[in-house]
Amino acid sequence: MESVELSDFVPDFAPAVGRVVETGQRVRVTDGGVQVRVLLAAGELAELEHFAQRTRYVRGRPRPTDERWRPLGPGEQGPYTRFVHGDGVRMTFLRGRAVVAELRSVAELEWIEEAASLGRQSFMPPSQAAAFEEFLARQPPVGDGIAWIAAGWREHEPFRVLDFVKGVAPEDVALTYGADPGDVAGGLLLHQVRERDRRAGTDDLTRVVTFGAAGEWTWLGYHDNDYAGLLDPPPTEQITLVATAAKAIYTFDYLRDGAYQNPFPVEDDTEPRRDLYELIWYAPGEMPFVPDAPLGFLNAHIRRAEETAHRTHPFELFFAGLERAFGLALPRADITAGRVRCARLTGRPARRVTGGASPA
Structure with a gap:
């Protein structure tokens, strides 16, 4: 998994988003060398969320906040547009009118993956x-x-x-x-x-x-x-x-x-x-x-x-x-x-x- 520092990612997100869109692979986002967030394809997150909502047996979803990153409007770089959520942590990236990538904290993504794993156990392909x-x-x-x-x-x-x-x-x-x-x-x-x-x-x-x-x-x-x-x-x-x-x-x-x-x-x-x-x-x-x-x-x-x-x-x-x-x-x-x-x-x-x- 490739890595990028948060301080570099915020002002220049297009390269990392492009890698996720082209390869489907996640990008690790670090802060001072410690992984704090994950950039992943929107389709992957949508699938995880679908199964996660089918179970009630995981403790409350973590909702980290970060006051540093709360711009007033969307940001545009190349073909991508970034929308920052109110918590200053989650970010959604669009290409045109289609959502292509999402940024989530490590803690929240781990919660989603655990809940999705439980939800999948009762699902049959x-x-x-x-x-x-x-x-x-x-x-x-x-x-x-x-x-x-x-x-x-x-x-x-x-x-x-x-x-x-x-x-x-x-x-x-x-x-x-x-x-x-x-x-x-x-x-x-x-x-x-x-x-x-x-x-x-x-x-x-x-x-x-x-x-x-x-x-x-x-x-x-x-x-x-x-x-x-x-x-x-x-x-x-x-x-x-x-x-x-x-x-x-x-x-x-x-x-x-x-x-x-x-x-x-x-x-x-x-x-x-x-x-x-x-x-x-x-x-x-x-x-x-x-x-x-x-x-x-x-x-x-x-x-x-x-x-x-x-x-x-x-x-x-x-x-x-x-x-x-x-x-x-x-x-x-x-x-x-x-x-x-x-x-x-x-x-x-x-x-x-x-x-x-x-x-x-």
Whole structure:
């Protein structure tokens, strides 16, 4: 990388800008022999900025200032025009009406590159995306997925809590959660409870656990998550989604072999550690999880859902990412028609506590 002293660059910037435009290579700008700024091609900076804005997990961007270099107007040398930003550090160089080069402080450029590196980890170039799409296309479909239920789930319809448990039979999980053994043995169906509620004016529908199996998972839907029991030994994987409409909180928990995977790193170490992931934190187009965190593997699946799912609401996209990552599914027609098994919750087993956070 070529170098130029700041005191020489400011009055005579055209040669350095010309080298960047012709070669695409950066130019190191030094002050007393110490590198303080970097001149780079505008296209390179634009690409870095694009990926940097896709992540929120880098501390605040440095904004150095320098009172020495704040000219009142643009400067022109040969085919290039220089515009100095208000901080006296950043500079933008144009040729005609096209931006061709940018000057940034070393500290700010390092920040941009770190953030861009994190943002890129959940991005697939076209060739890789095509190969991944081909791989996904070869996989057998897993029922109806779960994204379809997200809209109603926000209104607690048909359940407020969704549990997915791997490696345990539906009946065993339901009994552990406090389901009436007679209902489990008798094969009570959800539509029977609905019809009885209509006839008798009761509200048993909110006091049952509905359950079934889809693929490798047992799924359960219910309203009162005080009934969620401890599974001993813990299942190989367990996922819980809880909707609390009154607080506008929708949470996602994931356990593997009983170990809570959710600790959510925060940008500022002075903030308390948050052990629940609220879906309202997720914004499409941004990476939801720190790449090296336990849940970082979900980033690619959520990104693929954003690119391919015909959905727009963030909760639906997040659910679509989960169904891709874990192979989750819920039988849409059977749940809608009430042709799924359920049981009244009569027991009240020990309340499950995941990580450091109690269910909402």
